[in-house]
Amino acid sequence: xxxDGKYSETIAAISTxxxxxxxxxxxxTGESSFEIADKVYVxxxxxxxxxxxSHTIHxxxxxxxxxxxxxxxxxxxxxxxxxxxxxxxEINCHGGIYVVKKILETxxxxxxxxxxxGEFTKRAYLNGKIDLSQAEAVGDLISSQNEYARQSSVNxxxxxxxxxxxxxxxxxxxxxxxxxxxxxxxxxISLDGYSKELKSVIxxxxxxxxxxxxxxxxxxxxxxxxxxxxxxxxxxxxSSLLNALLGxxxxxxxxxxxTTRDILEEHINLQGISLNIMDTAGIRNxxxxxxxxxxxxxxxxxxxxxxxxxxxxxxxxxxENDRDIxxxxxxKKSVILLNKSDLQTVVKKExxxxxxxxxxxxxxxxxxxxxxxxxxxxxxxxxxxxxGINELEEMLKEMFxxxxxxxxxxxxxxxxxxxxxxxxxxxxxxxxxxxxxxxMPEDFYSIDLMDAYESLGSITGETIGEDLVNEIFSKFCMxx
Numbered sequence: 001x002x003x004d005g006k007y008s009e010t011i012a013a014i015s016t017x018x019x020x021x022x023x024x025x026x027x028x029t030g031e032s033s034f035e036i037a038d039k040v041y042v043x044x045x046x047x048x049x050x051x052x053x054s055h056t057i058h059x060x061x062x063x064x065x066x067x068x069x070x071x072x073x074x075x076x077x078x079x080x081x082x083x084x085x086x087x088x089x090e091i092n093c094h095g096g097i098y099v100v101k102k103i104l105e106t107x108x109x110x111x112x113x114x115x116x117x118g119e120f121t122k123r124a125y126l127n128g129k130i131d132l133s134q135a136e137a138v139g140d141l142i143s144s145q146n147e148y149a150r151q152s153s154v155n156x157x158x159x160x161x162x163x164x165x166x167x168x169x170x171x172x173x174x175x176x177x178x179x180x181x182x183x184x185x186x187x188x189i190s191l192d193g194y195s196k197e198l199k200s201v202i203x204x205x206x207x208x209x210x211x212x213x214x215x216x217x218x219x220x221x222x223x224x225x226x227x228x229x230x231x232x233x234x235x236x237x238x239s240s241l242l243n244a245l246l247g248x249x250x251x252x253x254x255x256x257x258x259t260t261r262d263i264l265e266e267h268i269n270l271q272g273i274s275l276n277i278m279d280t281a282g283i284r285n286x287x288x289x290x291x292x293x294x295x296x297x298x299x300x301x302x303x304x305x306x307x308x309x310x311x312x313x314x315x316x317x318x319x320e321n322d323r324d325i326x327x328x329x330x331x332k333k334s335v336i337l338l339n340k341s342d343l344q345t346v347v348k349k350e351x352x353x354x355x356x357x358x359x360x361x362x363x364x365x366x367x368x369x370x371x372x373x374x375x376x377x378x379x380x381x382x383x384x385x386x387x388g389i390n391e392l393e394e395m396l397k398e399m400f401x402x403x404x405x406x407x408x409x410x411x412x413x414x415x416x417x418x419x420x421x422x423x424x425x426x427x428x429x430x431x432x433x434x435x436x437x438x439x440m441p442e443d444f445y446s447i448d449l450m451d452a453y454e455s456l457g458s459i460t461g462e463t464i465g466e467d468l469v470n471e472i473f474s475k476f477c478m479x480x
Contacts, residue, residue, distance in 0.1 A: 007126060010036060012107040013115035014100050015479035021095030026103045027479060029088040029120060032111055034076070037089045039110045040064065041074055049089070054078035062091065064106045070099050084120055085127030118476025122469070125461060132461025132472070133161045136415055139476050140223065145267070146274040148222045152412050160411050161418070162460050164212070168205055168425075169456050175201060176449040179442050195436045198445065202432050209426040212413055219414035221306065221400055225267065225274030229301045231329070232311035233321050234282025237339040240383035241311055242266065242279045270393045273400065275307075283325055299328065307396070308334035312352070314345040314380070323355065330359040334377065335395060341380040341387065349378045417472075421455045428452035 010030025016023070028036065034050040041049055043060030052058065056076050062069045073092040082088040093099055108114060116122075118139070125135045137156035144150040175198055182189040230238045245268050264279040280298035302308055308329050312322065336352055338345070379395065381388030413419055428451040435444045457463030 007123065010112045011115035011119055012104055012112035013120070013479035014104055015090075015120075016095065016100070018097055018100065019095070020097060024093050024095035024100035026091045026093065026100055026107065027088070027115075027120065028091075028107055028112055029082070029084045029086045029123065030112070031087060033087040033089045036107060036111045037074065037076075040106050041072075042068075043074075049074065049076060052076055054081060062093070062103050062106065064109070069102050069106060070094055072103075080127070080129075083129070084123040085129045086123060115479065116474075117478050118473035118480060121476060121480055122473040125469075125473075130157075131159070131162045132464065132469070133165070133415075133418065133459050134159055135461075136417075136472065137161075138480065140414065142477060142480065144223075145225070146222075146269050148273065149414075152219070152222050152414055155411070156414075161413075164208075164411055165456050165459050168208060169453055171201060171205060172449050172453045172456075176446050176453065179446045179449075183443060183446075191442055194442070195439075199433060199436050202429050202436075206426065206429050206433070209422055209429065212411060213419065213422055213426065215410075215412045216419045218400070219412040219419075222412055223414040225276045226396070226400060227304065227306045228275045228277040228309060229298070229305040229307070230277065230279050230309045230311060231283060231298060231302060231325060233313065233319075233325070236282065236311045236313040237383045238282070238311045239264075239279055241309065241337065241339065241381075242277065244383045244386055244389055245270070245275075245277065270396065273397060275396075283321060283328075302328055302332070306333065307399075308332055309392075310334055310336045311339050311383075312336065312347060313340055314338040314347040315340045315343040317346055318351065318355065323359070326355045326359040330356070333399065335392065335399075336378045337388070337392070338378065338380045339383055342382040342385050345380075349380075352378050418459050421458045424455040425452040428455065 008031065010028060010032040012026065012028040015025045015027045018024075037049045040062050041058075041060055042063050043049075043058050047058075049058065054077055058074045058076070060072060060074065062072050070093045075090040075092065077083075077088040077090075079086040079088070091103060093103055104114075121130075121135050121138050124130050125132060130138075134157050137153045141150065141153035141157060144153055178189075179191070179194075182191045182194075230241060232238050242264070246266055266277050266279075268275040268277055278301055280301060281295050283295050283298055310325060310329055312318075336356075338347060338349070338352070377395070379388050379391050381392065383389075413422065428448045431448040432445050432452075435448065454463045461469065
């Protein structure tokens with residue numbers, strides 16, 4: 001993509017939230033930025049900003065037709081030493097809603113045009129300041145909702161994905177070029193025995209891609225959060241648990257069984273982990289039509305959940321409704337919470353283990369699927385007294401991330417587009433191995449090698465169409 005046409009125009013946008021605040025920033029970039037700034041800025045000794053050094057800040061006023069709009073600090077950055085790679089002016093003004101809009105309107109009046117969503121970052125990409133994976137990391141960083149998502153985005157912004165992809169592509173293109181050269185000049189370059197050498201290289205590349213793909217599930221959870229469903233019989237304490245996790249009274253809690261009849265969704269941040277948590281209707285056999293709809297919805301959400309928190313009233317004996325829930329959660333990632341442990345209890349961990357094992361036999365689960373008959377996944381809590389909540393938080397961290405995540409050298413694939421591209425490259429390299437095993441001609445190797453090369457290039461933006469680039473940046477906020 002080129003910088004012709006509208007991408008060579010000077011653009012401006014409000015880069016901070018449009019709200020009452022202490023400071024607001026209006027950003028302008030493009031070849032006419034300094035010229036337009038000269039028309040609206042009035043400073044000490046009437047100095048022209050276009051004559052000032054790059055990366056300097058100047059105190060003065062923004063004026064229009066001799067009328068002062070606001071007292072400002074203006075930051076100057078000459079290209080290519082700027083975020084976009086172009087001449088850039090950032091006006092720091094007071095943060096009132098009217099003030100920042102008035103300054104933006106003034107810049108547009110004197111020659112700038114309103115920026116499109118994400119156009120500043122798009123220009124940084126088009127000017128080679130960042131690759132597409134880094135540009136997407138900017139958007140992810142802005143929208144991050146927990147510490148893990150922030151750290152992952154920062155590492156991607158530093159280029160950890162780009163470095164890895166470039167390394168793999170470099171090896172692929174080397175061997176593709178060697179094959180093509182040998183086919184063009186067989187008298188001087190021999191391919192005898194080359195298939196064995198190539199297979200060794202491809203095996204290593206496939207393993208690298210497999211390792212990257214194996215991080216996708218953790219990456220999705222880092223970015224989007226753990227889709228969590230609270231289930232249990234009526235009056236087991238599900239809503240009380242939600243309120244305890246939230247730290248506020250969001251769900252209605254009464255002694256009347258069946259109070260919760262629909263899904264209540266909340267977002268919770270626990271020790272850097274995001275939980276997209278749903279409190280559901282109590283699961284039991286019922287003739288009440290409205291309650292039955294809520295129970296059916298609860299069952300549907302259990303099927304799609306990343307995590308199930310099964311709340312049991314430990315002061316009451318287990319019954320057929322509990323056994324129905326045991327069957328429903330069997331084989332799924334779950335934590336069983338023995339609630340009301342502050343009361344006299346009749347349900348023990350041993351009872352739960354027996355019920356889990358019975359449910360696994362009923363559902364005929366394989367050995368790999370039976371990973372939940374574990375005392376460590378059963379916690380005694382009191383949602384009312386806030387007992388056992390910290391233990392639950394630590395368990396969730398261990399379950400999904402095997403303790404602490406490391407962001408030193410580890411790459412986590414958090415982008416669905418990246419995952420699809422990696423999978424396409426993986427499949428293409430597997431086809432190369434298949435061709436080698438079938439003793440196919442060497443030109444078959446290069447076709448699939450180039451497919452892998454192109455797929456990986458789409459991650460960094462080197463082999464991607466303009467329409468997709470426009471779609472990616474259209475999701476960015478204005479002014480970024």
